[in-house]
Amino acid sequence: GQGLMAGKRGLILGVANNRSIAWGIAKACADQGAELAFTYQGDALKKRVEPLAAEIGAFVCGHCDVTDMTTIDACFAKLEEKWGKLDFVVHAIGFSDKDELTGRYVDTSHGNFLRTMDISVYSFTAVAQRAEKLMTDGGSMLTMTYYGAEKVMPNYNVMGVAKAALEASVKYLAVDLGPKNIRVNAISAGPIKTLAASGIDDFRYILKWNEYNAPLRRTVSIEEVGDSALYFLSHLSRGVTGEVHHVDSGYHVVGMKAVDAPDI
Numbered sequence: 528g529q530g531l532m533a534g535k536r537g538l539i540l541g542v543a544n545n546r547s548i549a550w551g552i553a554k555a556c557a558d559q560g561a562e563l564a565f566t567y568q569g570d571a572l573k574k575r576v577e578p579l580a581a582e583i584g585a586f587v588c589g590h591c592d593v594t595d596m597t598t599i600d601a602c603f604a605k606l607e608e609k610w611g612k613l614d615f616v617v618h619a620i621g622f623s624d625k626d627e628l629t630g631r632y633v634d635t636s637h638g639n640f641l642r643t644m645d646i647s648v649y650s651f652t653a654v655a656q657r658a659e660k661l662m663t664d665g666g667s668m669l670t671m672t673y674y675g676a677e678k679v680m681p682n683y684n685v686m687g688v689a690k691a692a693l694e695a696s697v698k699y700l701a702v703d704l705g706p707k708n709i710r711v712n713a714i715s716a717g718p719i720k721t722l723a724a725s726g727i728d729d730f731r732y733i734l735k736w737n738e739y740n741a742p743l744r745r746t747v748s749i750e751e752v753g754d755s756a757l758y759f760l761s762h763l764s765r766g767v768t769g770e771v772h773h774v775d776s777g778y779h780v781v782g783m784k785a786v787d788a789p790d791i
């Protein structure tokens with residue numbers, strides 16, 4: 528095979544439809560010669576994921592709900608049977624009750640706090656535990672985060688607290704797995720209109736704000752996130768681990784509203 532990812536095999540978690548960030552990453556990897564495996568969450572998404580997998584010749588491992596460790600184990604068992612080893616994993620999973628992606632963080636319920644942390648933070652560690660065993664020649668693990676981990680963004684609330692914990696876990700995992708030449712990094716993507724993002728109140732306003740105030744004066748696409756992911760998943764970033772890399776049109780360096788930004 529040819530390309531930056533030729534000969535590499537990777538598991539991508541978090542494809543829901545063709546607007547998913549995971550799909551942008553999958554396409555970029557497949558274009559560069561990677562062999563891929565997908566999981567889906569429940570039968571509703573199976574119907575969406577299977578045709579996408581077929582488009583790029585990806586193997587479908589089956590149902591994986593990260594709150595149920597037995598479903599993660601089942602997917603890794605299938606991967607071990609099919610490939611025996613793994614070169615990379617992409618974790619593009621997050622969830623919080625949309626009723627709490629609005630209003631005040633202080634009003635977060637105990638139940639949704641735990642569920643948000645379980646799905647959006649612990650799942651990456653759970654996946655890393657299992658992937659480690661298959662990454663016998665080293666490997667690369669990548670997760671997706673957002674600027675709401677660093678600064679308070681309207682309505683992001685408990686998801687921001689979860690992303691802060693996810694970014695910290697990237698650093699701890701990088702230290703644990705570094706001796707095995709397994710690298711662990713995160714991409715902090717700018718806002719993109721996806722299924723998950725539509726749960727955030729006033730998301731359109733956040734998109735507009737980024738478009739008007741980011742240095743590049745536009746938002747980013749899943750293709751752009753996919754291309755940046757190639758760096759982390761390929762040998763190009765072989766000296767890099769524990770990193771949180773912004774793919775956000777430069778928004779994270781901006782200190783205040785652009786003077787020429789229109790009113791929204």
Ligand code: NAD
Pocket residue numbers: 540541542543544546547548549567568572591592593594618619620621622646671672673674715716717718719720721722723724
């Ligand atoms: P998406 O809705 O396409 O993907 C979210 C995925 O999470 C879906 O595939 C869904 O099935 C999966 N998921 C949710 N709960 C799950 C569970 N219990 N078990 C297994 N899978 C589960 O949306 P997206 O925006 O592509 O989200 C991917 C990642 O990117 C998330 O971590 C999100 O926080 C992050 N992110 C998104 C943006 C944005 O603006 N869209 C920006 C920065 C970071």
